[in-house]
Amino acid sequence: MDAYVNSGKSVGKGRAFWGVGRLPSLVADDLSERFFSQHRRTSQALRSGDPAASLEQIARMMNAWRRLNLEAERRGASTISPAAIEANLSEGTVIRIVCDRDEACAVEVEHDGREVRIYMASEIARLIEQMPTVLEIKRIWPGAKIKPTKFETPDYFWDQGDEIP
Known part of the structure; x- marks a missing residue:
């Protein structure tokens, strides 16, 4: 189980570094195809319930991730640099x-x-x-600042009742 958890951690780090599902597209097609072939074998082994086969395929999958990573670095592929x-x-x-x-x-x-x-x-x-109202305000007055409105009806207004029968 540790191998499976470690493989998940490796994938998570790779996603943060290269982007979700992006790494196979950064390498040559033949390497990408071999990677996906290994991915299928790993999935099949995990579904089979055979622990020995699963561990072997997980180890191979981790090697596949490392190989893709090295090849992408060798090619000078750009990484993800989030600006939030x-x-x-x-x-x-x-x-x-x-x-x-x-x-x-x-x-x-x-x-x-x-x-x-x-x-x-x-x-x-x-x-x-x-929010069509906001869209229209920004169209008519570019640069307008949208603020929340705070309209409260005073209590004394309702104490006098509604003049409409």
Whole structure:
């Protein structure tokens, strides 16, 4: 089981470094095909329930990851360098906005007690599309600052009742 856990940790580090599912595309096609072939063999061994076969294939899969990593480095492939924009929501949650899925997976979240949510730019775009009033305000007045409105009806207003029968 330790081999399986360690392989998962290796994959997680690779995703943060190269991006999710991106590493096989950074190497030659024949190496990428061999990698996916090994991936299939590892999956089959794990599904078989045979511990010895699983451990052997996990070790081979870890070697495949290392080989892809070395080849991508040798080719000078670019790594993921996430640049997150951070803001605080009114209730204290921290949001971090990144460009894409690769950067979202690469952003480190500190465990300092803050509630942190990571959003991709495409997700923010979909949220904004659901706010037609904001879209129209920004179209009419570029650079307008959107603030929350706080309109409260005074209690004394309701004490007098509604003049409409």
